[in-house]
Amino acid sequence: MIEIFEDDTVITADRVRLDQAATALERGVVVLFAREQFQLQPSERNLIAQGVAGGNAKNISYDPASESVKGTEAPAPERQTLAAMMRRYSDFTEALVLAIAPGYRAGLRRGRTSFRPNQIAGRETSWRKDDRRRHVDAFPSTPTGGDRILRVFTNVDQHGTERRWRVGPDFETYAKAFLPQLSSLPPGAAALFAAVGITKARRSLYDQMMLGLHDAAKRDIKWQETAPAEEIAFAPGQSWMVFTDQVPHAALSGCNALEQSFYIDPSALISPALAPLAILARLTGKDVTRRLF
Secondary structure, eight states, X not given: OEXXXXXXXXXXXXXXXXXXXXXXXXXXXEEEEOSOOSOOOHHXXXXXXXXXXXXXXXXXXXETTTTEEESOOOOHHHHHHHHHHXXXXXXXXXHHHHHXXXXXXXXXXXXXXXXXXXXXXXXXXXXXXXXXXXXXXXXXXXXXXXXXXEEEEEEXXXXXXXXXXXXXXXXXXXXXXXXXXXXXXXXXXXXXXXXXXXXSSOOBHHHXXXXXXXXHHHHOHHHHHHSOOEEEEEOTTOXXXXXXXXXXXXXXXXXXXXXXXXXXXXXXXSOGGGSHHHHHHHHHOSOTTSBOO
């Protein structure tokens, strides 16, 4: 599940090597950059080391469109430092993605940036929000319609804390385990959700299935304990990227990570047949792109 590409290898390698990285991503591999990629400014290092920005929030988010920061009550100078750090990180990660997969450019849409200051281990939350349980990503309020969710992470902890993940099994195995448990939305529900703003667009059958797969896995404690998995420890300074709509993943422990989400149109992929959209269509025999009513 893991392949390592050192920073200078990826950026300066020939076209074949870059294609290998992009192909690995689409197979469901976590692509890890072993050496430090994103350089923090001294003020950012100090802010992270002091732990003054976190509060009780799970995530501090940055919206590149409005340049606004949410999820922190830090004073104005610290907020400005956070905004500058996340703005730079957003630009950095897009350049990193396009260095590996320049073909994604036409179908790439940048989502929100987040800073995750607080320790994952021991955090009290509901089963649905518990990221220590393996799941594939699906966002209840933001239907993708089949666009891929690619996320880039960097461990920026200043005290040597690793960030530990558990990943696996492959998406098709995961889907086969839980598809029989999925339920349908009542007629009219998808249109109502969109009309009143619960969702930003009307869900497709794909969106509903992905939400069902997310919830079914998180509910199933036996599956969490027994399904094949591999654990990864990401050291401070390391960056990694992964299609989180395809790779069942759980964040077990760690603090102080940056994250950037991207949405990618399936038409920009190297191997569209490996995407969850295609796999669910094949497994169910249905047009999973159709919008629900």
